[in-house]
Amino acid sequence: MILRRLPETLVNRIAAGEVIERPAAAVKELVENAIDADARHIDVVLEDGGRVLISVTDDGRGMTAEELELAVERHATSKLPDDDLVDIRTLGFRGEALPSIGAVSRLSITSRAAGESAAYAILIEGGRKESPRPAALGAGTRIEVRDLFYATPARLKFLKTPRTEVDHAADAIKRLAMAHPEVAFSLSDEDRTRFRYGPAQGDLLTARLDRLSAVMGREFADNAVAVDAERGGIRLSGYAGVPTLNRGNARAQYLFVNGRPVQDRLLVGAVRGAYQDFLARNRHPMVALFLDVPPECVDVNVHPAKAEVRFQDAGLVRGLIVGGLRRALEAAGHKASTTVAAAALGAFQPGTGGVGGGSMPWRQSSALPRELAEIAAAYQAPASTGVLDAFDAPSARVTADGYSESMAVPVTNFPLGAARAQVHETYIVAQTDTGIVIVDQHAAHERLVYERMKAALAEGGAKRQGLLIPEVVEMDEAAVDRLCERSGEFEELGLAIEKFGPGAVVVREVPALLGQADVTGLLKDLADDLEEFGAGLALKERLEDVCSTMACHGSVRAGRRLSPEEMNALLREMEVTPHSGQCNHGRPTYVELNLSDIERLFGRR
Numbered sequence: 001m002i003l004r005r006l007p008e009t010l011v012n013r014i015a016a017g018e019v020i021e022r023p024a025a026a027v028k029e030l031v032e033n034a035i036d037a038d039a040r041h042i043d044v045v046l047e048d049g050g051r052v053l054i055s056v057t058d059d060g061r062g063m064t065a066e067e068l069e070l071a072v073e074r075h076a077t078s079k080l081p082d083d084d085l086v087d088i089r090t091l092g093f094r095g096e097a098l099p100s101i102g103a104v105s106r107l108s109i110t111s112r113a114a115g116e117s118a119a120y121a122i123l124i125e126g127g128r129k130e131s132p133r134p135a136a137l138g139a140g141t142r143i144e145v146r147d148l149f150y151a152t153p154a155r156l157k158f159l160k161t162p163r164t165e166v167d168h169a170a171d172a173i174k175r176l177a178m179a180h181p182e183v184a185f186s187l188s189d190e191d192r193t194r195f196r197y198g199p200a201q202g203d204l205l206t207a208r209l210d211r212l213s214a215v216m217g218r219e220f221a222d223n224a225v226a227v228d229a230e231r232g233g234i235r236l237s238g239y240a241g242v243p244t245l246n247r248g249n250a251r252a253q254y255l256f257v258n259g260r261p262v263q264d265r266l267l268v269g270a271v272r273g274a275y276q277d278f279l280a281r282n283r284h285p286m287v288a289l290f291l292d293v294p295p296e297c298v299d300v301n302v303h304p305a306k307a308e309v310r311f312q313d314a315g316l317v318r319g320l321i322v323g324g325l326r327r328a329l330e331a332a333g334h335k336a337s338t339t340v341a342a343a344a345l346g347a348f349q350p351g352t353g354g355v356g357g358g359s360m361p362w363r364q365s366s367a368l369p370r371e372l373a374e375i376a377a378a379y380q381a382p383a384s385t386g387v388l389d390a391f392d393a394p395s396a397r398v399t400a401d402g403y404s405e406s407m408a409v410p411v412t413n414f415p416l417g418a419a420r421a422q423v424h425e426t427y428i429v430a431q432t433d434t435g436i437v438i439v440d441q442h443a444a445h446e447r448l449v450y451e452r453m454k455a456a457l458a459e460g461g462a463k464r465q466g467l468l469i470p471e472v473v474e475m476d477e478a479a480v481d482r483l484c485e486r487s488g489e490f491e492e493l494g495l496a497i498e499k500f501g502p503g504a505v506v507v508r509e510v511p512a513l514l515g516q517a518d519v520t521g522l523l524k525d526l527a528d529d530l531e532e533f534g535a536g537l538a539l540k541e542r543l544e545d546v547c548s549t550m551a552c553h554g555s556v557r558a559g560r561r562l563s564p565e566e567m568n569a570l571l572r573e574m575e576v577t578p579h580s581g582q583c584n585h586g587r588p589t590y591v592e593l594n595l596s597d598i599e600r601l602f603g604r605r
Contacts, residue, residue: 026050243279333575465511
């Protein structure tokens with residue numbers, strides 16, 4: 001074989017394969033160029049998923065005829081005035097996007113520079129460039145990419161259906177739209193306009209939330225807490241959904257560095273670490289986080305598609321994200337997602353198979369004969385005196401010995417109301433000024449015990465109580481060995497154990513916070529946890545998991561009858577305890593139903 005230099009057109013096509021792997025990549029590069037050109041309106045049109053046509057029109061600064069001719073040359077850019085790859089303040093900077101697209105498609109660029117009287121257009125077909133010519137266009141730039149990958153037909157075989165490719169392009173535009181709320185965006189295909197976002201108004205925080213609401217949905221805006229933290233010259237801002245607003249995958253996690261959407265494993269891992277105390281392992285939070293990092297402290301030139309970054313101090317960034325998210329979630333207090341109530345009400349809606357499934361004839365009372373309508377109205381009128389006298393007295397609960405205990409507690413403006421009843425000895429029903437709250441007593445108390453244990457450990461160690469009669473727990477020898485190897489670490493948590501022969505452990509002290517704990521179940525669960533963690537992982541590194549296991553065994557169990565005082569004490573403690581809106585596994589601890597929603601269930605609204 002003879003060593004030779006490849007033709008320039010082939011070199012460009014090879015390079016294009018690294019940058020433009022699908023239509024969405026071309027859309028992303030073109031929209032980023034429009035944002036860098038200070039555009040305030042960007043419109044994208046796709047045909048056949050971007051195979052036939054990609055059109056991007058903006059009202060940015062535009063280009064002169066000389067700049068047009070240079071813009072389609074490889075590594076020609078206006079974004080590195082000092083040739084400094086460390087100080088990068090724009091989304092694009094390598095000068096690869098336009099020549100790469102032109103190498104594998106039929107590319108036309110029409111542009112009119114600000115202050116110029118005429119526009120110019122240039123054509124590039126499979127890497128072959130024509131000279132600029134006069135054209136008609138208002139201010140800004142219009143780029144049309146036709147027959148993408150016609151010059152590299154093998155790439156076409158790997159594209160998905162048009163709908164899938166449009167979805168990928170939409171995701172790329174939405175990410176940029178979230179980072180730049182001051183810019184208006186639209187995406188259309190041959191069938192319809194997929195979305196249109198107007199420029200958000202107000203200060204950055206308000207504008208950002210409005211844009212996130214438009215992209216991620218109103219439920220995110222209603223259930224998100226603001227994040228604002230700074231450390232070492234790096235600032236973290238954005239919004240994080242409360243833990244009960246979660247998804248089965250991580251697609252609703254949006255991360256940005258200096259306005260650039262990234263999919264970085266360090267950042268994703270930091271988000272997971274911040275929420276690990278509140279969510280089950282198979283659930284993922286909804287977040288939109290924005291990092292402002294000094295350009296010299298981050299390298300954005302480590303990935304061909306600029307999708308990953310590298311930080312000078314990765315530990316600082318991770319600590320900032322974990323700390324900032326946890327402080328924001330703590331500030332949310334006992335708040336749970338409003339979607340919890342919506343899901344509960346959905347079980348009562350027609351066609352869901354829940355209560356009230358099927359038709360709701362009372363909603364059609366206007367079509368009833370007048371006589372029947374009057375009868376129906378009479379049934380909904382207040383009952384006559386004496387009919388419901390029994391319900392006018394203070395609510396009461398009958399104990400096992402047949403005596404009633406008064407549950408008359410004044411309804412105040414407490415967020416979780418006043419306890420009115422205990423249902424199936426598992427759920428507490430409380431009345432608020434605006435509706436009712438249903439609390440899962442075990443899940444709620446589990447979170448409260450957990451938070452108490454964490455606070456006690458942070459203050460220097462958990463208090464312990466000795467067992468009057470030490471409890472012997474039998475289990476297999478391997479489990480006994482795992483537990484006894486970590487007995488010193490358990491003792492710091494308030495749990496004193498010793499080996500009691502080859503197949504048993506004796507428990508002499510337990511954490512005082514656990515009260516009447518199920519010691520046997522606790523030891524077996526801890527042995528299982530140790531097996532899962534692995535022998536080389538210190539318990540202190542998984543302290544939260546151990547505390548969670550202990551809290552589960554020390555909390556009020558379902559089936560335990562509570563007094564009115566105990567129920568109200570539980571509600572008051574939930575109101576002042578951070579994260580009490582969800583248990584340690586991310587499930588909601590309470591559901592709040594507004595009176596207006598309840599009235600709609602019965603056709604009163």
